Amino acid sequence: MKSLYVLSGASGMTGSELVRQILEAEKDSRIIGFDNFFASSIETIKDYLDDSRFVFNEYDINNLSQMRIIEDEVAREKTSFDRTVYINCAAVVHTEHFYEVEHTWETNVISMKSFLEQAIRVKADIYINCSTSEVYSMHSWNENGGVRESDYLMMSTAEHSQRTSYACGKLMTEFFMKDAVDKGKIKGCSIRFANVYSKHERFAKHIIPHIINELLGKGSVTLLENSKKNRRAFLHNIDSCRSVMALINSEKALDGTVYNVATDEEITIIDLTYKIAEKMGMHKPEIIFSGYRSSDPERRFLNTEKIRTRTDWTPIITLDKGLEMCVASIEK
Template sequence: MKNPLRKQILITGGAGFIGSHLCERLLADGHDVICLDNFFTGAKDNIVHLLDNPHFELLRHDITFPLYIEVDQIFNLACPASPIHYQFDPVQTTKTSVHGAINMLGLAKRVKARIFQASTSEVYGDPQVHPQPESYCGHVNPIGPRSCYDEGKRCAETLFFDYHRQHQLEIKVARIFNTYGPRMHPNDGRVVSNFVVQALLGKPITIYGDGSQTRSFCYVDDLVEGFVRLMNSPADLTGPVNLGNPGEFTIRELAEKVVAMTGSKSELIFQPLPMDDPKQRRPDIGLAQQALGWKPQIALDEGLQKTIAYFADLLERGIIRSF
C-alpha cells in the first residue's frame, strides 16, 4: 500500500547544480524522486551517489518534447542558467523555457499535479527599482543577447499564470537570485565559480566593468529550503516569490574576498562590461519572510568556504583542468 505522505515528485533539470541538491533534499524528506535531465548542462556526477537509492529514478529526456508519467508534484528547473550556456544555442534556450513550460504544464493539468516554476531575477532585467520587489515589472531588453533567457523565463511565468487562471492549476513561481555552492559547473561563466577557479589556479581574476556592480549571493541549501516551503505552502500562495540573499556585495568585494580566502596570488584584471549586464541586483524578500517564514541562514563567508573546498577537491583530482 502506498504511503500517503510519500509523494511522487518530478524534478526537471534534476542533474544540474540546484536540481541535484533538491533531489537530495526531497529524498531525505521521504519522497520518490524522478530526476529528468537532457545533460546539456547537467552532469551525471551530480547525482551518481543517488542511483542506488530505490526511491530515486533517472530519466534522460528533453522537456521541449511531451512527457507522459504519473506524478504528484513537478519542480520545473530545466534550462541553461549561465550566459555562456544559454547563449550557446539561444533558440533552444527559448524553446526550453516556453515549449518546456507548455509541456510540463500540460502534464500537471493531465495528472492534477502541483507545479513549481524556477524563474529568475533576470525577469527584472537591469532594474531601475532597488531592491527588487515582486511587484516590479522589470526593465528588460527583448532583443539583446540575454533576451533568450530573460524573455523566455518571463513568458514561462505568463504561461504558468494563464494555466492557473484558465485551468485552475495549482502553481508556485519562485524568482531565484544569484545562487552558489558545490556542484556549480567549473566553466559556467558565473561570477562565484569563475573567481574561485581562477584564484585556485593562480590565474588573473577577470572582472567585467569596474567591479562596482552589485550582486546578492544565496547559498544553495538556503535556496532549496525556500523551494520546499513554497511548494508546500497553501494553494492560494502562487507567487511569484523572490528567493535570494539580500546581502549585497560589489563584484570587486567578492573578488577580493575569494583571493583572501584561497590565499591566492591572483591579480585583478578588468574587461568591458557585457551588453545588458545588470548594474545592481538585490531581492526584496519581505514576501518570503512573511508568507513562508524563510530567510537565508548561511552567510557569504561560510558558503564560500564550502564552495572553495568543493572546487579545490576538483582541482586536486585533476577535473578542473579538463574544462
C-alpha cells in the first residue's frame, strides 16, 4: 500500500527508527517528518536526508504556524496516496520531561491534541499515539503475567513526586485517542512502551547509556539506592517501532484502545550493570549506591497478550543482542 506518513519527533529515538523501517520496507511511501532537536540531533537521520521520499523540517510541535505549514503540505500531497498515517512520537518518553510539569502539559497534552485534530481535519486514515508504561506508576507489575491494559491504575500524587505529572499527561492523550475513534473521526490506538533503549539514545540519564558512560569514564557505576531492589524488562527500539507498524497494518487493532509493548526478559539493575560490563570486557565493576528516588516501582513488568493476539508482533531483539549493539556503537 502506498502511504503518506506524518511523523512528529522524526529524529528522536523512536521517530528515526520508524523512518528507517518505513523507507526500507515501503518503496512507494513518503514521510513528512519534523523535530525541534530537543531530545535528538540530525545525526540520527542523516543517512536519509537525501532520500526524496523523506521530507524533514526542523519544526516544533508546539509552534502553531509551523504546524499549519505541515497541515497544508499534507493536504496537498495526500490525494496521491492510498492512506495517510499520523504517528505522534514527540516526547514519547525521556527523562528531561519527567519532572517538568509545564513542558509535559504543553508538548504531551496540548500539542498531542492539536496534532490529532490536524489529522482529523485533513481526513487522515490512522493516528498512532505513542504513550508510555509510566502510566502504571506504582502498579507496574503483578505475578500473573504482568499488568494488563485493562487493570486499574494506582498512581503517586503531587504529595509524592512531580514525576507522575508525566504519566498523567500521557494518560490524558489516551483518552483523547479513544474519544476520537469512538466518535468515528479517525482510526487509531495508543501504545504503552516499556523501558525502550537504543544505540541512538542521547540522554545518559536513562539507565543503559548511564551504565555505559560510567564504565567508559571511570570503570565503576553509580546507581540509586533503588537499584538494590529494582527489576526491569527492556525493549529494544527496533522492536518498539516494529510494533507501531504492526498496529498500523492491523485493522482490528485500530479501535482507540491501548496496547502494552514490552519484553518478558526481566533483569535486576545490578545484573544489568554486570552484563553490560562483561560485554565491555570488564569483570564485575564497583557499584556505588548514592541517592534515592521516591515513588519508583520495584518492578515494571507488562502483559503483552493483547498486541500479540491482534497483530503478528513479537520481539526479535534479545537483551543480549541489544546490549551488544549498544556497546558496538561506542567502539566505532
